[in-house]
Structures are given as C-alpha cells and as structure tokens.
Amino acid sequence: MPIAMITGATSGFGRAAARRFAAEGWSLILTGRRTERLEALKAELGDQVEVLALTLDVRDAEAVAQAVEALPAAFRGVTCLVNNAGLALAPAPAQQVDLKDWHTMIDTNITGLVNVTHALLPRLIESGAGASIINIGSVAGSWPYPGSHVYGATKAFVEQFSYNLRCDLQGTGVRVTDIAPGMSQTEFTLVRTKGDQAASDKLYAGTTPLQPEDIAAQIVHVATLPAHININRLEVMPVRQAWSPFAIDRD
C-alpha cells in the first residue's frame, strides 16, 4: 500500500487530504502540533487504513529527524510527502508588524519544510518511481499584495525550492510539485489574525472561496498520476478571485 506523510494534518488542506488519501486506501503518517486533533483523525480513519499519528513541530529539525528515523517498519516506505504545514501572520503593512511574526513564518514555511524534506528524502528515493513530494505553496508566492510581505516571500521560496529539488532528483523517479492555492476557507485567516473569528468570517463572506476538499482533490490527483508524469506547479484559484490593477500613488 502506498504511504503518505502529511504535515499539518490537524486542519484545513492537510486534514482534508488525509481523508481523501484514506478513501483511496493509502496508509497515512499524520503530523501536526495538536495531538488531540491527530488522535481524533486517527480514530476517524483508523478503521479504513493504517494510520500513524505523530505530534511534531516542523520547526524542530532534530525532532523531525528522530521521528523519521524511528518510523515503524510498516511506515518506513513513504511514497508521498505532503509538505503542507504553514501559516501566515501579521496581515498589517510590513512597517507595522512584529519581527517575531516574520521569524515564525520563515521558521515554519521555509525551515520547517526543508527539515521534513531533508529527513524524508532517503525514504522517498528508496521508494523510487512514482514517489512524490507535494509542497503547498501559494498564489502569494507569485503575486504581490499588501500585507503579504514575508508570507508571500516564503511561498516564493517553496516554488523555487520545488523546481531546484526536481533538478537534483532527476534519475531517482521522485517527483516534485508546488501546488499553489488561492483563497481557501480553512483556519488560515483565523491564524493570520490571531484568533479574530469575525475577520475570518468577513473575508470569506459573500464570495465562493476554495474549500479544503478542493485542494485535497488536487493533492491526491498529483500523487496518483502515472509515474512518468510530473506536474511542476499547479496554481488553483476560486473563480471569484482574480488580480487587481497596479496601485498608483497620486498627489
């Protein structure tokens, strides 16, 4: 049975992807910091497929390496890594935000993603043809907007790291894809606004954002393509989201 390791499986895209992979019969390694949510998901999916729940902060390189090293035999042959754990903070303009929030985004979205990738690469290469790394980037990695500052820059890193990984993995059979979603209704905005439920509800009100299941479907689609196909980047927006004209400062 193929095995997927998903970071950030306690919410949003990660949790929806876990459910979708389980429906396809994949064994799952579910990770995140909130143990009770991981256990609840394991209880939900554990009758369907083999599930290992690992409480893990992706920012902790040593803990990540140890957890991967200690994977039980049944879960060692990971075939798909979904690097999904991530967050945005500090939606205010760059000149007004707390430096700590920038560091948290860099530590999670960049350092955390490379920690997990580095630990899993030997396993994925052992799995060979058909294995994949699916990195969750964002439209914010390609398109600037106010308040995106470090968040968008971390996602630009995810895009370029994905392409560069492909070069180095040439010949191993391991595929790499950057999936770049647009506006999606998850806990993302609640986290970004540090718990402001009203702000989160307002952002998604009166429009039709993507749902976690929409991106989960793309993740599983990419992971289950024939082994000779690599989608390099998949940018997905809701129909009701598009770009704006340039902002011009006038006297």
Ligand code: NDP
């Ligand atoms: P959610 O807030 O719903 O989920 C984020 C997940 O990341 C949670 O499971 C959380 O788990 C996990 N996570 C955060 N920090 C850490 C950490 N240090 N260690 C381990 N896990 C962590 O948001 P989304 O599902 O929307 O976000 C998933 C990814 O999608 C992120 O990378 C985000 O940047 C990206 N994205 C989101 C978009 C959106 O509009 N929603 C659009 C484009 C991209 P826990 O707190 O339990 O650790």
Ligand code: 8X3
């Ligand atoms: C999150 C999507 O549009 O809020 O990555 O930047 S957006």
